[in-house]
Amino acid sequence: MKNKSHTAEIIPFNPLDKKNLGASVAEALVSQPAHPLGAITSFFGAGIYAIYYHGDHAAYGPISKPNQVDTTSPSIPIYVGKAVPQGARKGKIMPDPTRSKALFSRLQEHAESIQATETLSIDDFTCRYLVVDEIWIPLGESLMIAKFSPLWNLIVEGFGNHDPGAGRYNGLRPRWDTLHPGRAWALKCKERSESEAEIACEVRNHLANTVLPETPHFVGRHDL
Incomplete structure (x- = not known):
């Protein structure tokens, strides 16, 4: 009986595919220079950003050590986020992004x-940021999070939270503020059942079972 030959299917590259467009934004972000987070000078624009940690906190060793090799060119973000002009999330007429900070x-x-x-310590943090046309912001952010699974996005939630305001402190204190106490408004929230030590242990266990990306870049995009 003759063996049937199988021809591998070749999928042509489509530069306009949504994932490829998002990857081009993410690649542009990780190609930006890193800046000390505590010394950024004022600039205009909306877009996406990545924050990197290179300090000695015991729980963050697996991601901070690669960043310590060259703090001017960190590779593993601890947090990824976006910033859109005020009013954009409410469906209002889009403000001029060149006048937004x-x-x-x-x-x-x-x-x-x-x-x-x-x-x-703020001295242990750097960041990259990219001013982007608003339509591409969610794509770039989602691919960055999918690739790096940043700790403060997925495991130690709450870093990006704002003060909920008077009368709304009945909610639980964010996990981030339990592990890193200090924000005055968070201290007014209800204590969590998990302790600081328990959350730190969860972080260490998560990192011990996580395979970090071999490269911070999106060139090739084989992992999309």
């Missing part, structure tokens, strides 16, 4: 959150 303001908020903690 949404991205700068968001990074400033994050720097202040870190500076408020008792367990982190």
Whole structure:
């Protein structure tokens, strides 16, 4: 009986495919220079960003050590986010992005959150940011999160939270604020059942069972 030959299916590359368009945005972000998070100068624009940690917190060793090799060119982000102009999320007429400081303001908020903690130093953080036309922001952010599974996006949630305001402190304190106490508004929220030590242990276990990307880049896009 003759063996049947199987011809491998070749899928032509489509530069306009949604994932490829998103990958081009993500690649542009990871190709940007890294800046100290605590020393960013004011700029205009909305877009996406990645925050990197290279300090000595015991729970973050597997991601901080690769970043310590060259702190000017970190590879594994601890958090990825986006910033859109005020009013964009409510479906209003899109403000002129060139007059918005949404991205700068968001990074400033994050720097202040870190500076408020008792367990982190702002000097141990760098960031990359990319001003992007608003239509491409969600694509770039989602691919960055899918590739790197940043700890503060998926395991230690709450870093990007805002003060819920008076009368809304009945919710649980974010996991991020339990592991890194210091933000005044978070201290007003209800304590979680997990302790700081338990969350740190969960982080270590997660990292011990996580395969980090071999490259921070999206060239080739075989993992999409």
